[in-house]
Amino acid sequence: MIEFKNITKKFGKLTVLDGINLEIPDGQATGIVGPNGSGKTTAIKSLLGLVKPTEGNIYVNEETVSENWQYRDGIGYMPQVARYPENMTVAELFRFIKKIRNGEPSHEDELISYFGLEPELDKAMRTLSGGNCQKVGAVLSMMFNPDLLIFDEPTAGLDPRSSVQFKNKVRELKSEGKTILLTTHIMSEIEELADYLIFIVEGKIKYHGPMQQLLDAHKSQRLEGAVAKMMEEAAA
Numbered sequence: 001m002i003e004f005k006n007i008t009k010k011f012g013k014l015t016v017l018d019g020i021n022l023e024i025p026d027g028q029a030t031g032i033v034g035p036n037g038s039g040k041t042t043a044i045k046s047l048l049g050l051v052k053p054t055e056g057n058i059y060v061n062e063e064t065v066s067e068n069w070q071y072r073d074g075i076g077y078m079p080q081v082a083r084y085p086e087n088m089t090v091a092e093l094f095r096f097i098k099k100i101r102n103g104e105p106s107h108e109d110e111l112i113s114y115f116g117l118e119p120e121l122d123k124a125m126r127t128l129s130g131g132n133c134q135k136v137g138a139v140l141s142m143m144f145n146p147d148l149l150i151f152d153e154p155t156a157g158l159d160p161r162s163s164v165q166f167k168n169k170v171r172e173l174k175s176e177g178k179t180i181l182l183t184t185h186i187m188s189e190i191e192e193l194a195d196y197l198i199f200i201v202e203g204k205i206k207y208h209g210p211m212q213q214l215l216d217a218h219k220s221q222r223l224e225g226a227v228a229k230m231m232e233e234a235a236a
């Protein structure tokens with residue numbers, strides 16, 4: 001169980017997360033949605049320890065993340081914009097990550113093949129296309145078999161076929177009982193993959209709960225309509 005307790009993050013005078021309280025259930029997929037700049041990536045980075053909250057605590061399995069960095073070994077993260085050593089080849093990058101991470105990868109070759117990365121293995125990271133770079137990020141997030149997977153706009157640079165493949169992989173991970181946290185602006189993707197929804201506007205949680213409950217409350221069949229309505233209400 002992941003808990004955000006009263007998390008505030010300020011960058012200078014800008015309050016990006018404003019007293020957030022959240023519980024993210026285990027073994028489910030949770031979608032985080034909200035307008036550009038609403039604080040989704042900052043919330044994720046706070047959970048990963050890449051951003052230090054100004055106030056509040058985040059707990060993973062009842063332990064404060066600020067005092068216990070071990071929990072990060074159980075997380076796979078695919079960032080929105082990844083920066084890799086640009087002169088390393090894909091194969092070298094995988095070797096490098098294996099060296100610096102504790103634990104053995106469980107199905108690295110299978111993932112490389114699943115995402116069609118074999119022809120890319122000897123190419124330098126700087127020469128990779130955006131989509132293939134995303135796929136490298138996908139493999140890295142999954143290859144140590146983590147219990148929690150965090151995907152920040154994972155399909156943004158993927159072609160339709162790769163996007164379907166990625167989503168099928170997420171379904172597989174869900175069926176294995178993994179906890180998934182996902183941000184995307186593609187509402188159909190959230191509908192397809194998520195059970196829970198977090199809606200965040202200007203650093204405040206406007207909705208947190210089962211997706212179906214939100215659809216029922218807005219008498220809407222589609223998430224896009226319900227979220228658009230919530231965005232209008234928030235802007236009014």
Ligand SMILES: Nc1ncnc2c1ncn2[C@@H]1O[C@H](COP(=O)(O)OP(=O)(O)OP(=O)(O)O)[C@@H](O)[C@H]1O
Nearest residue numbers: 011014016034035036037038039040041042043080
């Ligand atoms: N390191 C930083 N220094 C200063 N401001 C920052 C920093 N990181 C994020 N911000 C600001 O915090 C706000 C929230 O950014 P964040 O990336 O969390 O939004 P987001 O909801 O993920 O947006 P998007 O949907 O566009 O990806 C933005 O105004 C952004 O400019």
